[in-house]
Amino acid sequence: xxxxxxxxxxxxNAVAMSLSLAATAIGLGWLVLILGALLWEGFNGLxxxxxxxMTRPPGSDGGLLNPIFGxxxxxxxxxxxGTPVGILAGTYMAEYGRYAxxxxxxxxxNDILLSAPSIIxxxxxxxxxxxxxxxxxxxxxxxxxxxxxxPVVIRTTExxxxxxxxxxxxxxAALGMPRAYIIRHVAYxxxxxxxxxxxxxxxxxxxxxxxxxxxxxxxxxxxxxxLNAPMASLPAVIFQFALSPYADWQKLAWxxxxxxxxAVLTLSIVARALTASxxxx
Amino acid sequence: MAEVALRQETAEVAIPSRAQVLVRMRLADKAFQYxxxxxxxxxxALLGCIILALMxxxxxxxxxxxxxxxxxxxxxPVTEKFGALAPIYGTIVxxxxxxxxxxxxxxxxxxxxxxxxxxxxxxxxxxAVELLAGIPSIIYGIWGLFVFAPFLQVHxxxxxxxxxxxxxxxxxxxxxxxxxxxxxxxxxxxxxxxxPFITSISRDVFEAVPAVLKESAYGLGCTTWEVFRNVVxxxxxxxxxxxxxxxxxxxxxxxxxxxxVIGNAHKIAPSILAPGTTISAxxxxxxxxxxxxxxxxxxxALGLIxxxxxxxxxxxxxxxxxxxxxxxxx
Numbered sequence: 001x002x003x004x005x006x007x008x009x010x011x012x013n014a015v016a017m018s019l020s021l022a023a024t025a026i027g028l029g030w031l032v033l034i035l036g037a038l039l040w041e042g043f044n045g046l047x048x049x050x051x052x053x054m055t056r057p058p059g060s061d062g063g064l065l066n067p068i069f070g071x072x073x074x075x076x077x078x079x080x081x082g083t084p085v086g087i088l089a090g091t092y093m094a095e096y097g098r099y100a101x102x103x104x105x106x107x108x109x110n111d112i113l114l115s116a117p118s119i120i121x122x123x124x125x126x127x128x129x130x131x132x133x134x135x136x137x138x139x140x141x142x143x144x145x146x147x148x149x150x151p152v153v154i155r156t157t158e159x160x161x162x163x164x165x166x167x168x169x170x171x172x173a174a175l176g177m178p179r180a181y182i183i184r185h186v187a188y189x190x191x192x193x194x195x196x197x198x199x200x201x202x203x204x205x206x207x208x209x210x211x212x213x214x215x216x217x218x219x220x221x222x223x224x225x226x227l228n229a230p231m232a233s234l235p236a237v238i239f240q241f242a243l244s245p246y247a248d249w250q251k252l253a254w255x256x257x258x259x260x261x262x263a264v265l266t267l268s269i270v271a272r273a274l275t276a277s278x279x280x281x
Numbered sequence: 282m283a284e285v286a287l288r289q290e291t292a293e294v295a296i297p298s299r300a301q302v303l304v305r306m307r308l309a310d311k312a313f314q315y316x317x318x319x320x321x322x323x324x325x326a327l328l329g330c331i332i333l334a335l336m337x338x339x340x341x342x343x344x345x346x347x348x349x350x351x352x353x354x355x356x357x358p359v360t361e362k363f364g365a366l367a368p369i370y371g372t373i374v375x376x377x378x379x380x381x382x383x384x385x386x387x388x389x390x391x392x393x394x395x396x397x398x399x400x401x402x403x404x405x406x407x408x409a410v411e412l413l414a415g416i417p418s419i420i421y422g423i424w425g426l427f428v429f430a431p432f433l434q435v436h437x438x439x440x441x442x443x444x445x446x447x448x449x450x451x452x453x454x455x456x457x458x459x460x461x462x463x464x465x466x467x468x469x470x471x472x473x474x475x476x477p478f479i480t481s482i483s484r485d486v487f488e489a490v491p492a493v494l495k496e497s498a499y500g501l502g503c504t505t506w507e508v509f510r511n512v513v514x515x516x517x518x519x520x521x522x523x524x525x526x527x528x529x530x531x532x533x534x535x536x537x538x539x540x541x542v543i544g545n546a547h548k549i550a551p552s553i554l555a556p557g558t559t560i561s562a563x564x565x566x567x568x569x570x571x572x573x574x575x576x577x578x579x580x581x582a583l584g585l586i587x588x589x590x591x592x593x594x595x596x597x598x599x600x601x602x603x604x605x606x607x608x609x610x611x
Contacts, residue, residue, distance in 0.1 A: 112596060112599060250427070
């Protein structure tokens with residue numbers, strides 16, 4: 001009787017543990033499969049042409065130069081718009097309003113915005129920017145991406161400023177520095193690596209975003225650096241090319257996907273290294 | 282700092298300008314404070330603006346169809362008759378499939394990472410999982426379209442159709458020709474996509490369990506499974522549920538991974554092998570092609586519904602996670 005109870009418990013444990021192992025193998029294996037396919041198909045189409053030529057009609061092989069350029073421009077603009085807003089808002093939450101009721105409300109709303117569906121952001125910008133202007137534009141695309149940047153930057157800025165030890169602020173205040181000065185010259189400096197990490201994570205987040213660009217920046221077959229006109233972007237081109245029936249377009253879509261994944265992984269690893277080195281020191 | 286000291290020293294000589302400097306400093310100080318305050322309040326305004334813009338944009342659709350918009354299946358751009366039932370149904374079913382698969386697997390992986398895995402392997406796997414959670418969803422979409430859907434069509438779906446062909450209820454659930462793309466495929470892709478997310482959240486929550494609790498259970502002679510089942514899970518219940526809701530919020534609003542493989546058919550089919558559509562896929566596919574105000578308004582109305590659903594789910598998730606944080610802080 002006793003022996004059988006022990007045996008049963010041990011058996012149950014063994015079953016659970018093997019399930020756990022199997023789940024890990026399945027989960028990781030699946031992701032390896034995806035990355036494997038991505039590397040295989042992506043490298044297949046990778047050549048210098050991808051970075052030097054424009055997108056072409058199916059049949060004549062082209063590259064991805066204009067969507068890469070468009071993605072860089074719109075991502076850069078979005079960071080330029082979104083970062084100051086995010087840092088300032090995060091500053092209020094960690095410095096002036098640390099114990100204010102507003103801060104907890106803003107934090108709650110911000111956390112929701114952080115994981116809100118990005119296609120909604122696209123609809124929103126369409127309503128407030130594209131419809132009044134009457135046409136799609138790169139500027140609207142950048143605005144949509146900026147809306148996604150802001151919550152990410154707010155979150156990390158607040159977290160990182162809260163990590164700055166208070167004696168630093170007190171010492172600066174004892175020297176007679178005004179509060180804004182303390183924040184800008186002491187707190188920001190102490191939290192610099194963390195804030196930069198937040199910006200990098202935000203870039204990683206938006207560089208693969210497709211949904212908010214579909215009906216703000218639209219797409220463009222040709223080279224365009226006009227911010228007031230539709231502009232190509234890597235994700236939008238991948239979307240268009242992958243769903244097309246042409247083999248050479250599909251190949252380019254895979255290559256584009258590889259480029260995006262590579263960029264995102266690099267950014268996240270750099271961001272991680274930045275905070276890790278900080279934690280050690 | 283030296284700059285400030287220097288400026289004040291020189292100001293000492295000419296007293297009126299020192300006062301001026303101080304006033305200017307105080308003004309700048311206040312200005313900076315108000316600026317940051319305004320930006321923080323801007324976040325609230327942003328949410329308000331999004332809701333307001335969607336409401337205004339969807340007004341024509343709700344005025345034309347009223348409450349019936351939520352309850353009808355028809356979606357006919359030619360006659361301009363729209364109903365949201367099929368996309369809503371598709372959104373819920375795909376998310377349900379995704380959660381039903383990803384939650385148990387994610388929890389088991391998190392258990393492996395916190396209880397079983399050799400110490401030296403924990404950090405690398407955890408980092409890999411977190412990096413994978415950040416991969417853009419379009420990657421999952423393109424893989425689903427070119428690799429996963431054909432595989433399902435040839436190898437898995439015929440098996441399912443054969444296996445459940447005779448079983449009363451399941452036969453209609455798994456009926457029809459194997460298209461490859463469809464509701465089930467979309468659900469599976471979503472499951473793969475939220476898996477790293479669920480794993481990394483649950484791992485964080487599990488690691489917060491005090492070692493003393495687990496050690497005392499082991500000391501009483503519990504097996505690893507019993508410790509997990511009777512100590513770790515009850516202790517972290519609220520956090521785990523919060524994390525799952527967060528993942529659900531993602532699955533509900535996910536666009537690109539689904540759009541590639543769902544098939545975009547505006548009808549509710551009893552079979553989950555058949556093509557369907559979700560709210561986000563409908564918007565992504567049709568918005569730029571929508572002609573006429575009513576069509577656009579109907580799509581924005583879909584967006585409003587999606588935003589409403591995800592807001593509720595995410596708010597609940599954040600509330601639960603906040604409760605965990607408070608308890609850990611106390």
